Amino acid sequence: MRTLTPGQWYLRFTCEHCNTKQILFQDLSQGEAKIKATYVVECSNCFHKGSYDGDQIERYQHPLEADA
Numbered sequence: 001m002r003t004l005t006p007g008q009w010y011l012r013f014t015c016e017h018c019n020t021k022q023i024l025f026q027d028l029s030q031g032e033a034k035i036k037a038t039y040v041v042e043c044s045n046c047f048h049k050g051s052y053d054g055d056q057i058e059r060y061q062h063p064l065e066a067d068a
């Protein structure tokens, strides 16, 4: 599992095979980009390769650490 940066936005999909949440990539637009492409990606959990479009990709902001 890669390290996520607190407060950073990511695009995330749910694996259609094992239903785990998987990070697609870092969202440099801070959650404002519209997703129009279809991404074919391999799940890092079960290695199922699936294709996901904008309706299946969600934005995710990694929480800031509680005690700063």
Ligand SMILES: [Zn+2]
Pocket (backbone or CB within 6 Å): 015, 016, 017, 018, 019, 020, 043, 044, 045, 046, 047, 048
């Ligand atoms: Zn999977």
